[in-house]
Amino acid sequence: MTNFLIIVTLLLNITFLGNDETLKNEAIDAFYKKKFDYSIKLFKELGHKTNDPNTRVFAESCLxxxxxxxxxxxxxxxxxxxxxxxxxxxxxxxxxxxxxxxYNFLGTSYEKLGLIDSAEYYFKKGTRLYQKHKSKTVIKNSIINNHGLLFVRKQEYHLAKEIFDYFNLNTSNNDYTHLSNYLMINWIHRSPLCHPFHSYCAKNSHAIVP
Structure with a gap:
């Protein structure tokens, strides 16, 4: 009887995962076809029906x-x-x-609303998360760029430099946008292009160091 219940549970999980993937692909397809209302409907359905927390997170991020x-x-x-x-x-x-x-979308959304402290909070949270897991993932550096540019707009150039220098020294995933920002902030700051992340300035700043 126990073995039978285990088999039934496994089959149900496989069915749910299959349904998740079907809904997910259909929602993504609707998005790329710019059928946004239909895509919203499907992502909401996906988030409601799935038993997988990661799929729920994915659905909410898409929404x-x-x-x-x-x-x-x-x-x-x-x-x-x-x-x-x-x-x-x-x-x-x-x-x-x-x-x-x-975290990146939350940061950019709050910044658009003019809620700079909230934007900085989420950019910082995302940047720290990237620091912790950078060996496990290859990501676009959007959150790093947005975090640094927030400090540029606040004219806190030493903090912007800290962000861009850190990313430049700790990743090979540089693209044109990041390199442009990196060169721009170093030109503004009039400092050497490379320096240790945990410098005196970094240790005493509030950008990303805990």
Missing amino acids: GHIYAKEKLDIHQGIYHLRRGESIISETGTEFNKNHLII
């Missing part, structure tokens, strides 16, 4: 993106991104790139 970026409803976007953040903290899901995506 946050669609609302904030495509529907221009930043508040609704933040609502879904915060739901994704809650799932991460409540379930202790294993790190994946969707966590960084959520």
Whole structure:
């Protein structure tokens, strides 16, 4: 009897995973075809039906993106991104790139609303998460660039330099955008192009060092 229950449970899990993948692919396809309302419907259905916390996080991150970026409803976007953040903290899901995506979108969304402290909080949270897991993932450096550029806009150039220098020294995943920002901030700062991340300035700043 016990073996029978185990087999039934495994079959049900496989079925749910199969349904998740079907819904996920259909929602993504609708997004790329710019059928945003239909994509929203499918991502909401995916988040409601799935038993997998990571899939729920993915669904909420996609909903946050669609609302904030495509529907221009930043508040609704933040609502879904915060739901994704809650799932991460409540379930202790294993790190994946969707966590960084959520923090990056939250940072950019709050910055658009002029809530700079909130934006900085999420950029910092995402940057620290990247620091902790950089050996496990290869990601686009959007959150690093956005974090650094926030300090540029605040005219806190030494903190922007800390962000860009750190990323330049600790990753091979440099692209044109990051390198342009890196050269720009070093030109502004009039300092050598490379220096240790944990310099006196870094140790006494509030950018990303705990």
